[in-house]
Amino acid sequence: MKVEEERMKNERETEGVFEPKIVGFLCYWCSYTAADLAGVSRMKYPPNLRVMRVMCSSRVDPVFIIKALLDGADGVLVAGCHPGDCHYQKGNYYARRKIALTKRLLESLGLEPERVRLSWIAASEGPRFAEVAKEFTERIRQLGPNPAKGALFL
Amino acid sequence: MAKVVEIPEGLEAFLISLLEKGIVSGLVVLKYLEESSKASYALVPAGGDTEGLAPLFPFMPANAGKVLSRLTLEGPFPNPIAVVVRPCEFRAFVELVKLEQGHMENLLIIGLECGGVYPLGKMVKENVGDFIGAYYEALKKGEIVPDIRPVCQGCDLFQPVGADIVVSVVGRGVPQLAFLTEKGLDAAEKLGLELKEGEVFAPLSQALLEARRERKGQIAEEIKGEVKGIEGLERVFGKCIGCHCCSHVCPICYCKDCFFESATFDYEPISYTERLERKGTLRVPMDTVLFHLGRMTHMATSCVGCGMCEDACPVGIPVSQIFKFIGSDLQELFGYVPGRSLQEELPLTTYRLEEFSEVEE
Numbered sequence: 127m128k129v130e131e132e133r134m135k136n137e138r139e140t141e142g143v144f145e146p147k148i149v150g151f152l153c154y155w156c157s158y159t160a161a162d163l164a165g166v167s168r169m170k171y172p173p174n175l176r177v178m179r180v181m182c183s184s185r186v187d188p189v190f191i192i193k194a195l196l197d198g199a200d201g202v203l204v205a206g207c208h209p210g211d212c213h214y215q216k217g218n219y220y221a222r223r224k225i226a227l228t229k230r231l232l233e234s235l236g237l238e239p240e241r242v243r244l245s246w247i248a249a250s251e252g253p254r255f256a257e258v259a260k261e262f263t264e265r266i267r268q269l270g271p272n273p274a275k276g277a278l279f280l
Numbered sequence: 281m282a283k284v285v286e287i288p289e290g291l292e293a294f295l296i297s298l299l300e301k302g303i304v305s306g307l308v309v310l311k312y313l314e315e316s317s318k319a320s321y322a323l324v325p326a327g328g329d330t331e332g333l334a335p336l337f338p339f340m341p342a343n344a345g346k347v348l349s350r351l352t353l354e355g356p357f358p359n360p361i362a363v364v365v366r367p368c369e370f371r372a373f374v375e376l377v378k379l380e381q382g383h384m385e386n387l388l389i390i391g392l393e394c395g396g397v398y399p400l401g402k403m404v405k406e407n408v409g410d411f412i413g414a415y416y417e418a419l420k421k422g423e424i425v426p427d428i429r430p431v432c433q434g435c436d437l438f439q440p441v442g443a444d445i446v447v448s449v450v451g452r453g454v455p456q457l458a459f460l461t462e463k464g465l466d467a468a469e470k471l472g473l474e475l476k477e478g479e480v481f482a483p484l485s486q487a488l489l490e491a492r493r494e495r496k497g498q499i500a501e502e503i504k505g506e507v508k509g510i511e512g513l514e515r516v517f518g519k520c521i522g523c524h525c526c527s528h529v530c531p532i533c534y535c536k537d538c539f540f541e542s543a544t545f546d547y548e549p550i551s552y553t554e555r556l557e558r559k560g561t562l563r564v565p566m567d568t569v570l571f572h573l574g575r576m577t578h579m580a581t582s583c584v585g586c587g588m589c590e591d592a593c594p595v596g597i598p599v600s601q602i603f604k605f606i607g608s609d610l611q612e613l614f615g616y617v618p619g620r621s622l623q624e625e626l627p628l629t630t631y632r633l634e635e636f637s638e639v640e641e
Contacts, residue, residue: 187577196569196570223631235509236508236512237510274510279518280513280514
């Protein structure tokens with residue numbers, strides 16, 4: 127994050143604007159490369175996404191998502207190769223099932239499935255990565271802070 | 281319609297005749313420990329001690345699916361073995377076989393039409409003779425037995441699926457056997473039983489099914505209201521002491537190295553102090569809710585709702601009701617019924633090319 131952006135963010139926070147913290151699991155082969163491309167192309171997107179690189183979107187165990195949410199992350203983004211493009215042939219199909227399961231679980235428990243997002247971002251789609259980051263940050267900003275953040279007995 | 285026979289001399293006598301005629305070389309069945317107040321699963325060989333077999337004893341000291349998995353983990357039995365199981369126990373075993381934790385070969389499955397089981401505490405703390413009569417009375421009338429495990433009260437899968445021989449007891453004065461597979465019919469022939477055509481289940485079984493379905497809806501609604509939201513999770517799981525007994529008795533939780541007992545969620549001291557700054561107070565040990573929700577994502581698609589976890593919980597969290605009814609939402613998502621068929625793939629080990637487009641954004 128650039129120094130200037132950091133300064134602006136801190137300013138907004140002191141002004142009482144809610145700055146979401148979003149955990150992003152990006153697949154090594156596509157989405158992480160797209161983030162890299164967005165970076166070297168100097169595209170602008172909100173600095174709220176904390177990126178974690180995984181070798182495949184299917185590596186993201188639903189437990190990781192729940193862990194992030196219970197520990198106070200305001201949103202979780204999982205991004206991988208488009209269906210059919212997985213480096214490991216079918217990893218992203220499994221990932222899709224895991225996300226579907228996680229979202230349904232959150233829904234059944236009366237939590238907020240909107241805080242979890244699955245997106246397919248190819249390595250060449252730098253602009254799309256920036257767009258997804260922007261959109262998702264905006265959505266989470268609208269949702270407000272994760273209520274789990276203050277809970278002591280989780 | 282199926283080939284059926286009534287057994288006025290009781291299921292125990294039928295089991296012993298299976299052994300005596302050499303149709304099976306052993307039984308896996310509940311057996312009384314002392315007099316007739318406590319029982320445990322036992323592997324009884326031919327020529328072994330067949331005193332005090334208790335196939336219909338309404339308690340589940342262990343999920344038989346887990347028992348069978350332990351017995352057949354390294355390979356199938358070399359000789360035929362008859363096993364007497366409740367439907368949820370058999371379904372658990374089917375799930376375990378899919379998870380490569382057991383072998384189905386050489387088993388003669390005798391499935392009980394299940395009236396439910398009492399919480400184990402009742403076997404240990406109370407006099408079984410005081411209420412067991414009422415149990416069989418209620419079954420005869422096709423009613424939900426009072427005081428059985430709450431998940432049993434809301435169980436609509438009490439009629440066995442996939443069994444070779446079905447023991448029907450609901451709505452009957454005399455138990456009836458139905459022989460549904462070649463293996464089952466073969467056993468009947470060797471025993472020289474005179475079979476007639478008949479319905480597998482009594483009409484009152486259908487009445488019980490409807491009553492159970494209604495109760496299931498009620499419990500599901502209640503329990504979902506109870507665990508709703510972060511407050512609900514804190515209230516319900518806040519009591520958890522982290523003993524993990526629920527996962528230890530769970531037939532589906534077979535992992536030798538459980539994720540939640542690993543060092544995955546151990547942190548550096550600095551991490552704790554940072555959390556403290558955020559929250560002001562920290563509950564220790566941490567991650568109790570994470571354990572339950574995480575376990576749910578790992579096994580709830582295969583949860584058979586047997587109720588073992590709830591019996592094992594020392595602080596009275598309605599674990600099995602939560603897992604069964606939240607789990608059934610997840611099972612529904614994939615159109616999956618755990619243990620329905622050995623051919624059906626586990627939801628998270630398979631996929632379709634086109635599905636769940638609603639989660640792609």
